[in-house]
Amino acid sequence: MAISLEQIRADFPILQNGAVYLDSGATSLTPTPVVEAVTKYYTDYNANIHRGLYDWSVEATEGYEGAHKTLAAFVNAEHVEEMIFTAGTTSALNVIASMTTANMQPGEEIVTTLLEHHSNFVPWQKAAEAKGLVFKTINVQEDGCLDLEDAKQKITSKTRVVAFTAVSNALGVLTPIKELCALAHENGAIAVVDGAQHIPHFKVDVQDMGCDFYAFSGHKMYGPTGTGGFYARREHLLNMEPVVFGGDMISEVTIQASTWNELPWKFEAGTPHIAGGIGLGVAADYMTSVGLETIEQHEQDMTAYALEVFGTLDGVEVYGPTDPLKRIGVVSFGIGGMHPHDVAELLNRKHIAVRAGHHCAMPLMDHLAIPGTTRASFGIYTSKDDIDALAEAVEYTKSIFTV
Amino acid sequence: MTHSHDAMTEELYRETILDHNANPRNNGPLDDASFSEASLNPSCGDRFTLHVKLSEDGSSVEAVRFEGIGCAISTASMSLFSEKLTGMSVEEVRQLDKQFVYDLLGVPISAAREKCALVSLKTAQTGLRLFEGRDA
C-alpha cells in the first residue's frame, strides 16, 4: 500500500474504541473528512439547494451538484447528468424497477438471480405480479457462483430486463458482469447492476461494464447513511418518465399538465439529503485518494487471508467458492450445530461485530438449505489482526457450545 | 458497543439453554393437535411450528409438541415453554407474560434476542387466539 493501513485507520477514530468491526458489508465506518463535510454543511451554510439567491444556498447547490459530478466521474459515466442521487440502493432499485417496467407487456420477462439482495428481487417480483410479466431467476452452482449456462437459458428474446448484483452480499461471490450485460443486450434487454457490494471494493467503470443502470449505497462506501444513487445511460433517462413527483423535478406546472426539469433533476423530486450528498462526494474523493487499486488489492488480500485462516478451523464451514479471486470482501460461515445468531452474539462478547442471519437473501439461503450464515465483511481499515481476533473468538464460541 | 458482557457469557449459554438446545423436549409432530401455529419470525432464521392438543372441553392443554429450527435461545424457549404449557389451563396461557418466559430461560436477554426468547409465548398465544376465533 502506498498509504499505510495505520494512516487509513487513523482516519476512522471510531476504531480506537477497541471493537473489531467486521460488518462493513452492512455499513462501512465513516472517515473524518466525510464526518467533517457533513457537519460543515450544518454549521456553515445550512440552506436548501437550487432557487436560493443568497450565498449559503449557492454554496449548498454547488456542493450538492459538485457531488454529482464527483460520483459521475467516480463510476466513469460518460455524462454528468447520468448520475442520480437517491436514499441508497434500495430506493434506486425500486425507482429503476418502476420506470423500466412501466411499458412492459404481459408475457415479457424479467430475469434476476438467486444471489440477489431482497431489494433487487422483490421490486421486480412485484412488478411482474402487477403486470403479468414472467419473473425468472438464474441459478447458482454448488459453490455459490452464478451459473452462466443457466443465464444463457433464462435470458431470451422475450427478456426486457436482466437485473443482477455485481457482488453477492451474502457470500461475496463476484458475478460475470460483462458477460451478463452482453447477454442482456444480445437479447434486446437492459442490464441493471446492483453495485451496493461492488462499489466499495473496485474501480467502477459503467462504460466498460456496458450496463444500463448501476445502483449503489453511500453508506457502504464510507459515505453517510441515507445516500447513494444510480447511474443510468442518458438515452434511458431521456426516454423514461419519472415515478416520483414533487418539487425540484419540475420545469413547468399548469392546471392542465406538467413538464419536467432537465436531467438529472427530473429524477430527484423533493429536498434531498443535501449534507449527505455532499458527504458522499467527499467519500468518493476519499476512496480515490487512498487509491482504488490499493483498495481492491487490500480487500482481496483480506479475503484471501480470512479464507486461509478459516481453512484451519475445525468444524467451521465457509460458504462460497474457495478460490479467493472469485469473491471479495465477505467470508460467510457456519459452525456445526450452532445457529448464526448464537455465533454472532458470542462473538460480540469478544467485541467482534459481525452480522448473522439471511442477509436479506432468503432465496439464496433456501437454495443452500441453511437458516442463515455468520458473515464477516471487510473494508479498507480491516487488518489481519482483526481476522486473527475473529478466528480466536470463533474457537471460543465453539468451546461454549461443546461443554 | 458495550464491552461489559463478559461476566454474563457463560451465564447466558449456561447449561439449561445448551441442554434444551441440544436435546429439545417435546420435539416432533403431534397427530391429533387441536391447532398448530407457525412462528412469525422466519426473518431471524427461526422457523418453528407449535402443536397444541387441548382437553375435550377445550379448557386446558393436554399435549404440546413443536418442530423446526432456530437459535439456541429460541429453541430452548420452545422446549422449556412446551414443558410448562402441558397441563396449563387455557385461561392461564392467555394471561402469561414475557416475564414468565424470561424466568424459564433464567438468563439475561438482550434487546437483540428478545424476539428469539419470546417466540414460544407469542406462537402459543397467537395460535390460541386464532383457534378460539375460528370456534366463535
Ligand SMILES: Cc1ncc(COP(=O)(O)O)c(C=O)c1O
Ligand atoms: C447487494 C446489496 N444490494 C442492496 C442492498 C441495499 O442497500 P441499502 O440498504 O443501502 O438500500 C444491500 C445492503 O445490504 C446489498 O448488500
